[in-house]
Every structure is written in structure tokens, then in C-alpha cells.
Amino acid sequence: MQMVAVACMAMTVQACSIPTVATRKPEVSLPENYANAVHKQSSVASVNWKEFFDDPYLPGLIDTAIANNQEVNMLMQRISMAENEILARKGEYLPFVGVGGAADVEKVGRYTRNGAVEESLEIKEGKSFPKYLGNYQFGLYSSWELDVWKKLRNATKVATMEYMASVEGRNFLVTNLVAEVANAYYELVALDNELETLDSNIQIQQHAFEVVKELQQYARATSLAVSRFEAEVNKNQSQRYVLKQQIVETENRINLLLGRTPQPIQRASGGFMDIRPKIIEAGIPSELLENRPDIRKAQLELAAADLNIEVAKASFYPSFSIKAGVGFQAFNPRYLLRTPESLALSLGGDFMAPLINRNAIIADYKNANAAQVEAAYEYEKTIIGAYGEVANQLSGIDNLEKNYQLKSNQVEALNHSIDVSNQLFKSARADYMEVLLTQRDALEAKMDLIETKQKQVAAVVNLYKALGGGWR
Template sequence: LEIVRLQKQASRVTELAVRRFEAQVLDTRSLQYDIQQKIVETENEINFLLGRYPQPIPRNAALFESFVPDVVKTGVPSQLLENRPDIRQAGLDLKAAKLDIQVAKARFYPSLGITAGVGYQAFNPSHLLSTPESLAFSLTGDLIAPLVNRNAIKAMYYSANSAQIQAVYNYERTILNAYIEVANLMSKSSNLQSSYDLRAQQVEALNQSIEISNFLFRSARADYMEVLLTQREALDSRFDLIETKMEQLHTWINIYKALGGGWE
């Protein structure tokens, strides 16, 4: 605005340009009050959760940009799925059907950690092709039972009711669904990190473009509108960078929730 006023004094622009820049400055200034209101409301939500009256919440911009939970970077152990209420419920249903929950865990639980790239390889694929008969053999009899006991185990299968078989299928489905949900979120976290890194490079490149455009303007080789447009592009890219980081944080929260609310 100051520069376009100087240009008007030098008869290089008209009053129209001055008024347009004045309007832009006023619009930009008005944005801060919307942001300040969002800050107050968010801080008070946090204060409510902490059981205290409204007060400022200390923030660290550098930590916001650099924060990455270690557990997300290295993956999470599949045993954390046991914290989920749906898996606990499926396990209780197995017990209610008088089936061995420990054997079911050994057969159906993925043996590796959950990362963005492992996916279904963490599972023993044999159980995906199991028949109800083989499932019942595993859950109602000894996995290493001698062959002489196969008839007894087979008899136990034929005596199993439909509720028991359904409980087995439901337990398997619940674990598989939980694993897929967490694996999807881990993949999303990894892709968002890659996107964030590229956006950070974009911000750096546009910041350098601002310096170049200012130099060209001082050398009378560029119009000041080019400087402003470059600054606007840099600011928009900075907003996109922050939005990507916020989406990362929300994804980590969702991973925490998908694991039943704990890392232990």
C-alpha cells in the first residue's frame, strides 16, 4: 500500500490502485479477529477438559511443525489391537461359546508390528483359507494332538453348534477389520509425511522467489504486482503446509483411537 501510494505521487498509477490495495489491507487485518476467536474457543475447550477456568494455553510453533510420534515412525505392535473394545467383545463371545480364547489368539493374531508397508504379510495366510472344520479342530482340540485323537477332535467339531462357529468367524473378522483400519491409518500417516516434506520444499522455493522478485523490482526489471503475487503464492503454500501438518496430527489421534486408546 505504501509503495502504490508513492507510485501515485509519481503519476505511475491512479487512485483506483490505491483504493484496491487499501481494501486488501483492511480485509487482511480483519482475518486476525476470526483467528483470535478460534484460538480462544480452542483454548477454552482444552481448559474444560483439564477441569479449570479459561486461561491461555502455551504453544510452540516449532514443535508443531517438527513433532512426529516415535511409535508412528517405527510402527506399532499388533498386540495393541487387544485394547480395542470390539476385539475384547469378540473374545468374550468366544469364551461364552466355551471356546479357547488363547488358542484363538495364537491362530488369528498377526505376529508382526503394524506399519505402512507390511500390510497383510503380517498375517499367517493359512487362516484365510481355513474351513469351519479346521477352525473347530484348532479351537476345541490340541493343535499338536496325536493322530489317534483326531476322531475325538472331529467329534467335538460335529458337536459344535452354529453359535460357536459364528463366534469363531466373528473373532477372525473383528481382528482382520481392526488390523486393516490401523494399517490404513499408518499408510495415511506415511503418505502425509511425504506430502509434508514436498510442501516444505515448495515453501522454501517460493520464499526464495520472493527475494528474487524484490531484487528484480528494485532493479526496475519487474512490476511490484509480480512481487505481491509471489508473496501471495508463498503465503498460500504456507497455509497448505500447516493444513497438512494438522491432518497428520488428526491421523495420529485416529491411530491412537483405533488401537483402543493406549500405547502400552
């Protein structure tokens, strides 16, 4: 009864001296709908990436990347470690049972208290106390900390939430990996189209160059015109090698994502300019909370941080434990297994509560609170950032579509102007610079059109990622 009274008094003292901390609840609200979006309850994020991408080669590349990418595989090992942490935490609130044994021999000094006692003892009549006294023992030993304040169980729940958060982290990495491979693939296809466009333009300029040289023979063109056309052809031919280098670097970037050494990337470059951006069903903003792995990860980390405060708080209260043992003990091995003479039992319990110099416990408690507030802000930031990403991509798809239409009209007009300028130049009604500048403007417009198409496709891919697609 006295022990119980002391324990109750200690608990009262501890409860009254726990520092006061202020936690934070996330305060963020999302709009009901997106602007410039197809308003449907279901988001395209639920579509598997194998169904989302209809290119003949891209799904195979993504599949290889998910299987072989080093970052994904490293994260899988962290997930495994987080799972092992759950096992370790579970074991902490279960009884510990071990088996052990010991053997030692002791000789005490004669002129000591123990020596004097032994001198006057006899185990059997006519036989003195052994000079070298042995101690042999073996048995089972057990200890169990009683989880009165749920500290150990809450710690297990924290480990479980951290494991689930690591799984969501892996899903978020896969989402980004899918988008990164897709964007690099379409960038590679766009470079192929730019190289093809450049080659076509070089042929046009070479033809113009031959015409100018022929006109020079009839004194209808100057050597300056010939030199300028020749320089333009050389400039564009040198640009071919710039594009070829960019193609090699982009291929190797994809190979790195796929976890393999540099090698050619199979791709379908034909028909790239005919790709029509998909109509993306964005759903409603609240679906981001379910579809985005990074939001779910932040949510789990916030829940773990909330519970960690309770774990740290429990350190202020007394801890209770039970210890027990059963086995055999004797001074001579031949008596070791004699029962009940050599049977040894032990049973005890104790409690301990921090009283003076609790600085470390207070620091851990305040750190747990600070981590909870940080996790709440991180959760808010993740939600706001996710909504912003979706809004940016939706706006980008709309603006890029208008931009592409105007650039298409520009390219069509410049293609027509090339034919007109060539005819006028042949009839001496236009200067060679007009022909040269028209061809240059047409090439730049075509390159810009290809780049705009690539941005259109990238905006669709990035919107799919922003909505939370790609990890399923």
C-alpha cells in the same frame, strides 16, 4: 422311585424337543506384518501415554481429562453396576435363608366343617375349644434351587464376562479420550502458528502497501494498485479474527474433554514446525488382539454370548428345589416358646419342567443364538476395522512426510520470489499484480505447510491409538 422315574422321563422328553440352532465361529485372519512399518515384535502400544507425549503441557491435560471427563465417570458407574450383577448372580445358586414371623386370629362359623369339629373338641376337661383361635409363629425359612444343569453358575460366568467387557469398554474410551485431547491440543498449537504466520504476512503486505503509495506520489503506481494492496491487507486482517475464534472454540472443546468450564489452555506453540514425527514401532498385527481394548471387549462379549446359549438351553430341563423351615408355632403366645410342644419343622422338595406352551423358552433360546451370531460378526468387524485403522495411519505417515518435504520446498521458493518480485516492482520491471499474487501464494503455502505438519502429528497420535496405546 416313582418321582425319579417321572423326572427322568421328563428330561428325556425335553432333551428330544430342544430346537436345533447354528452358532458361528469367527473367521478372520490377519497378515503377518504391516506394510510401511517397522517390523518388531513389541508394539509402541505398550508405552504409557505419559512417556509417549513429550510436550510440557499435554500430559497434564490428559491426566485431568481422564480424572474429570464425564463420559469416563459415567462409564465407571456402569462398571460398578456390572460388578453388582455378579454379586446378584452368585447369590442365586446359594441357599436363601430368611427369618420371619406371623400372627393371626381366626373364628370359624359354627355350621361349617371346622366349626362342627371344634364344637366337639375340648383342650382340657371342662373347657371348650377357644372361640377365637390364634396362630402365632416365627422361625427360619430356607429355599435352595439345585443348579443341576449349571444354569445359575453359567449365568454368573456370563455376568463376570460382561463386567470384564465393560472394563475394556472403559479402557477403549480412555484410549479415544487420550487421542482426542492430544489431537485437539496440536490443532490449537497449529492455529497459534497460523495466526503468527498471518501476522508476519500482514506486516509484509503493509510494507508493500506503503511502497505502492509512495510510488504513486511519483506517478510510478496507479490508484488501482494502491486499492488492491489495501484490500489485501484488510482481507488478511479480517482473517485474524476468524483464526482467533477458532482458537477459542478449540480451547473450549479441550475444556469440555477435561470436564471443566471454558478457560485458557496452557500450551507450547513455539517450535511446532520443528517437530519431527516419531518413528512408530507397530509390532505385528496379531498384537492387536491383546493391545486393543475394543477387540478384547468384543471377544469377551462373544464368550458371554456363547455361554448364554447354555443358560437359555437349561430352561428346557426340569428345575429342582428344596424348601425347609424351623421355628415355633402355637395358638397362644404364652405357649410359643415351649419345647418340644411348639417346635415346628418342615422339609420338602419339588421339581418342575416345562411341557406345554414353551414359546417363551424357545424364543429366549433362539434369541440367545442370534445374539451369539451377531457377537461373532461384531468380533470379526472389530478386528478388520482395527487392522484397517493401523494400515491407514501407517500409509498416511509415509505420504504426509513426502507431502511435507515438497510443501517446504514450495514455501522456500515462494519466500524467495517475494523478495524478487518486490525488487522487480520497485524497478518497474514487474506488475503490481505479480507482487500481490506472489504474496498471496506464499501465505497459502505457509498455511498449507502448517496444516500438513498438524496432520503429521495427528497421524502419529492416531497410529498410537489404533495400535491400542493410551489406556495403560
